[in-house]
Amino acid sequence: DGGITQSPKYLFRKEGQNVTLSCEQNLNHDAMYWYRQDPGQGLRLIYYSQIVNDFQKGDIAEGYSVSREKKESFPLTVTSAQKNPTAFYLCASSIDRYTEAFFGQGTRLTVV
């Protein structure tokens, strides 16, 4: 089945450690996105990529980094510079910005 997969579903890390969240899609979509979801704040864009080897900062990119070496994969690294990393992270993909975005099931990151 075609879809977008995030792993793991739950992730715990100690403060000061970098952590990488996985996102893989087999929909042959060019565009991929990372969003952060906090209660009552909707979805805020962290990074997006329109094509392989290219990505752009979203509204809240500070403390995060991404790579897009393959069309299928768009991993997100939450660095120790992110001051409040505990959140629900959603990855999405789409043909472009003006068509349906398909979301993964999300990764809930807890930093203790």
Add this chain to the structure above:
Amino acid sequence: GENVEQHPSTLSVQEGDSAVIKCTYSDSASNYFPWYKQELGKGPQLIIDIRSNVGEKKDQRIAVTLNKTAKHFSLHITETQPEDSAVYFCAASNPNNNDMRFGAGTRLTVKP
């Protein structure tokens, strides 16, 4: 940039009643307006979308209306059922700057 406001933040209706969620956007260049439904612990899924060249779109019990002049669009759910209970997000996409912004979400509860 684009700013999307969504109201109400919570909505409770009796099974069989209608539910209406409203969004306003700020950028008149936005031309794609999707609505997503997010169930607990899952990623959002597209339920309906509308482009700026039409004023209304229906899909069974769900409809979306768009008023470009007033820059607002609404989601209408008729004959609500308990399985409609979820968080609903609106979004607006501007092709000029490759930007899609989400509203803060509405938590809909349908009481049996």
